[in-house]
Amino acid sequence: MKSAARTGATAVGSAAERAAAEFLRARGYHILERNFRCRGGEIDLIALDGSTLVFVEVKVRRTLSRGAPIEAVTAQKQSRVRAAAQEYLTFCGRVFHRIRFDVISVVQTPRTRELTHLKSAFAPSA
């Protein structure tokens, strides 16, 4: 029972990530990487906005009863995203002069999907 609910959550999550990627693409961002994972953490989307490298956390909720999705990006989650970003940059070996950490919150109901893009949602260093 629980695993079925979990699978549903994963499907909603990846649909939200795809929607977020399309949202960014429509605004001229280039998607560089999806679901970057490493030991330190993970990042849902990595994109290029002009010459700014943007690490994007996609947060989805099916109901607002437990608060807005953005509130689910805890300090712990932020530090996992930062750690993964550090690893990504090391792998890249490429200098980006500007880096940003954004959150895209997705409120998903059976019929509607509402995306909110919060730029510089948290700082590159804690």
Next chain:
Amino acid sequence: MTAKEKRRLHRLHAYERAAWESGAQFLCGVDEVGRGPLAGPVTACAVVIAAPLLLEGLNDSKVVIPERRVELEAAIRDRAVSVALGWASHEEIDRLNILQASRLAMSRALSALSIRPCRVLVDAVRIPDCAVAQDSIIDGDAKCAVIAAASIVAKVARDALMSRLDHCYPGYGFVNHKGYSTPEHLDALDRLGPCAIHRRTFGPVLQPPLKFAEA
């Protein structure tokens, strides 16, 4: 992705890292497929990236199995800043020779890009009429991630075209060998003679192998 695969991909991006360190932003890999076949066009692809391609199994199109190639092609198109194909027909191959025709296809792919890259990395040859600084890398499709990516996209596109051409020119088995010289293809050439898309300047097309009567 295993740590070993990550290290392999890291090594595969050595040329890219060097280019990024020297200040380039958009890197373009160019490669061509279909030099060897007896029929059909030569296909080139230009892929522009702004960051490494962290794709499991990314490698020279010749060593990736077809099913994985199709998955990789979709992932490459998803992550690339721009992707373009360039073709040179069997007639152009006959008129120019295969090397010149593949350079023409590469140059067409480059000019079809939606963005101007800062640096071009190309397998083995120099591309004519290229306004961007280019590095020619021997064995680039196996040593350089963005060239490997270009080889995969080109391979998938050419294979798809040859499979479609099988319907127009049935009997040669293009859907199986994509125009390459296989026993099935040589046998069909023997029986049917060349069709409209065969490269007339390629030996086996006009000179079917001699057959000796069995003693």
